[in-house]
Amino acid sequence: MSENQQSQVRRVTIEADYAGQRIDNFLLAQLKGVPKSLVYRIVRKGEVRVNKKRCKPDYKLQAGDLVRIPPVRVAESNPLPSANLDQVQALNQQILYEDDLLLVLNKPAGLAVHGGSGLQFGLIESLRALRPDAKHLELVHRLDRETSGCILISKRRSALRALHEQLREKTMDKQYLALVRGHWQAHVKFIAAPLLKNTLKSGERVVRVDAAGKPSETRFRVQQQFANCTLVEASPITGRTHQIRVHALHAGHPIACDPKYGDQVFDAAMQEIGLNRLFLHAHRLSFKHPQSGKTITVDAPLDKALSQALKRLPA
Template sequence: MTKPTANVSSQQVRWHTVEADHVGQRLDNFLLAALKGVPKSLVYRIIRKGEVRVNKGRTKPDYKLCLADVIRIPPVRVAAAAPLPSAKLDRIQALQDYILYEDDVLMVMNKPAGLAVHGGSGLQFGLIEGLRALRPQAKQLELVHRLDRETSGCILISKRRSALRHLHEQLRNKTMDKRYLALVRGQWQAHVKVVNAPLQKNTLKSGERVVRVDAEGKPSETRFRIIEKFAQATLVEASPITGRTHQIRVHALHAGHPIAGDPKYGEQGFDQSMRALGLNRLFLHARELFFSHPKSGERVHCIAPLDEVLEQTLHKLRNA
């Protein structure tokens, strides 16, 4: 059986036999990956209506696929996949220099600030499209988690679906440890070690999407630790326990200490004083990543160095 492709308009029923790489994957996640370009709501609708069948029977979105399961996929119109950028582009070749660790099942990148993890919204390409162009032989490259476009640092990419499932399980079980460095306004109080504040996504009248602390939001927790104090700022380590959009940025603001250079949640006066030191970006960096390797089970620890802008900002603060 052939694997469903995401760059055709399918007008006939397709059948897919589950191979070892997909064993244990949820049916909905399999279909969302196989039918890129199809709205998520439509994927769930065809499951709910019984148009998707597993071994000729109806099933639920959370069904875990088994070896040799036969999946019936009904006719659906799939958006044509955007072509990958040329691997010859300097910006694509430059990604090679940001690889912190790589083996046959995964890689860890030190993502530069300003690079989105995905293309779209007028962007020519994002990190994952660039890596697919750089590694055309790796057919199953997928982001394990995300970073905001303005945030730099450690980001994990899987090369095998089995590795992706294993790493996602670590995220769900909170056994993957992500530690960020953030420069925040003012003197962070030593007793504020945890921020527990539910977060809710909102869309403003302008169309801008923001996240707010809201009692109706999703439970969210970030742990903070003071690394270094300066006259008007503090360098803190932030460890997100949950993984909500803009979580560290909004929790720092909620604690009364917005992050330097934050275009959505920052404080204008503080940002101006940081710009005078040469800080022209958000000072949020995913510095360390701890996880268990999907194949060996060994604990992996990756450290992403700060870029020159962040290093120079700290140097100037120390010598102010």
């Protein structure tokens, strides 16, 4: 979308493929390069109209809606974030599976999945910058910034809806590898503990087990036992913020090098063997393809930091 096109009011008729999408998310995709705060401001001020009426940011679009998009100053192009240029361009080498409707990528640790909280660019913004012709790239689910591994991106609204349905129906299978403190008892295979999320004034999210929280369930299975720690496979049944990390802590086995929920003594021992990141990795993702219905299973290899740490652990 050029600067010149943005100097005039645009009126867009919503196609069926966008039905059900929130107006704020639609605008963020249409107005690439515009700060999120400005998008919400023009909605609040009534400059964005749906069928000639004011709307709220959470309005869900319907097929045939006529959306008025006001003139907004947009960056001349969708530039790559210069601070992390190498990391962004390296994302192409992290793609594990791709077809016309979706892609699965092995997200590096330390990369947020989307901008916000002072970050202009996250994974999804970086992919959009790398692929300016791909107009409909959307996150299907999220991973914590510190977590690496499989993340699913849709290329069409129809695929996004179908994949979100699988998440709601709990038919999408996500499996993580986590290195935890101590000896995990093999008979502890299931943790059901409600999780309550608090957002601090700084914007930081902190989660704890609390009876007032949302129902949350995770399956655990021992993969390998070491002298002072255990490699476990964790499969979240629900999808709460920081779920695996808090459930592991609740079981008495915090994850190695967790900056929010970790154990300082254990983490110091892990740092001595060279581990300087959260040991939580989404290593396998299984889902039904939204078009063919076939089961797709994608595996993401451990990065060098995690694989090297496992080799250095005493048995």
